[in-house]
Amino acid sequence: MQNFYRDTWAEINLDHIEANVQSLKKQLPPNTEIMAVVKANAYGHGDLEVANAALKAGATRLAVAFLDEALALRKKGVTVPILVMGAVRPSDVTIAAENHISLTAYSKEWLKQAGKYLLHHEVSLHMKLDTGMGRLGIREEEELVESLSFIDTHACFQLEGVFTHFATADEKDTAYFKGQYDRFLTMLKHFEHKGVLIHCANSATSLRFPNDVFNAVRYGISMYGLPPSLDIVDEIPFKLKEAFSLHSSIVHIKKVKKGEKISYGATYTASEDEWIGTVPIGYADGWIRRLSGSDVLVDGERVPIVGRICMDQMMIKLKEEKPLGTKVTLIGSQKDQTISVNEVAKRLETINYEVPCMISWRVPRMFLKNGSIMEVRNSLL
Numbered sequence: 001m002q003n004f005y006r007d008t009w010a011e012i013n014l015d016h017i018e019a020n021v022q023s024l025k026k027q028l029p030p031n032t033e034i035m036a037v038v039k040a041n042a043y044g045h046g047d048l049e050v051a052n053a054a055l056k057a058g059a060t061r062l063a064v065a066f067l068d069e070a071l072a073l074r075k076k077g078v079t080v081p082i083l084v085m086g087a088v089r090p091s092d093v094t095i096a097a098e099n100h101i102s103l104t105a106y107s108k109e110w111l112k113q114a115g116k117y118l119l120h121h122e123v124s125l126h127m128k129l130d131t132g133m134g135r136l137g138i139r140e141e142e143e144l145v146e147s148l149s150f151i152d153t154h155a156c157f158q159l160e161g162v163f164t165h166f167a168t169a170d171e172k173d174t175a176y177f178k179g180q181y182d183r184f185l186t187m188l189k190h191f192e193h194k195g196v197l198i199h200c201a202n203s204a205t206s207l208r209f210p211n212d213v214f215n216a217v218r219y220g221i222s223m224y225g226l227p228p229s230l231d232i233v234d235e236i237p238f239k240l241k242e243a244f245s246l247h248s249s250i251v252h253i254k255k256v257k258k259g260e261k262i263s264y265g266a267t268y269t270a271s272e273d274e275w276i277g278t279v280p281i282g283y284a285d286g287w288i289r290r291l292s293g294s295d296v297l298v299d300g301e302r303v304p305i306v307g308r309i310c311m312d313q314m315m316i317k318l319k320e321e322k323p324l325g326t327k328v329t330l331i332g333s334q335k336d337q338t339i340s341v342n343e344v345a346k347r348l349e350t351i352n353y354e355v356p357c358m359i360s361w362r363v364p365r366m367f368l369k370n371g372s373i374m375e376v377r378n379s380l381l
């Protein structure tokens, strides 16, 4: 199992991912399909492993942002339906068709261009309606009607679904959300009797309004055990289980004298004689310089990162001498202390989504199943 040679790794708890999908499934009306959103390498967790865990727990489909991400999953042997939610170049639709990957049709112009390339191929489409997100999708009913008739008259296109995406589903105030929902309902009149998959719900919508999700949901952040926003934590009907944690080890330790300096710029000065440990993780791993001064856990206690974080290493101030190899937890729990993804996000003045995504693939991912290591993915070797 040991296929990495540095003392830094992320742990991905697949049992937690399964539990989160199962809990959601219980909330949804029967026969609602769950699409597991595994874009960006499953929000930094690991696309194949998360996809398999989600499918085992009741998801039936996958969704990604780019065609390359869908192709990567096919290459790894995934055979379930995959939707690419982002824009795919019309000239690449045949690649999608050959690999049975469903695409997002987001304008009449895209359909026209894509049609030119599909001489001997058929591709499945989900039509994207822009009801207020302002990102991708058809906004006007006129263009919608023309697009639908273009699909109907071109055998290369199979309409598989229709969807929209909410801009404010994770906010307490639901006025804008309701406006988007009503707009979606209006536009859906053109899909009556088409028997397609209808989906609008991201995590926040699935958790807050499980009975208003039509026949499929797109489950992202909460599958990883993170709340879509801190505003609606009290509305989440079950306990989410965080799947991502990040660990390293002390590889060097020394006692520095009062007045001695640490790291680039010599910005940190020991205020007394101090034990300083060196930890092999840095900004090239996504543990960015802005995290200097924040805490890590050693033997269940919080200790600070001191001096500037380097590309590959950083220093921490210890309360006492520790043996080399002592575990350092940057995200996760030790004894009764926890540093959550949300705590790191707050420190960086960003959202929790960004945190696992920014931990680079130089950090090996260790996948845990039934409490033991199932697999380690080291993208370098």
Ligand SMILES: *Cc1c(COP(=O)(O)O)cnc(C)c1O
Pocket: 037, 039, 085, 165, 201, 202, 203, 204, 218, 219, 220, 221, 222, 228
């Ligand atoms: C990323 C994404 C999702 C998943 O959203 P979460 O908030 O992570 O659940 C759903 N739909 C679209 C279109 C997305 O881009």
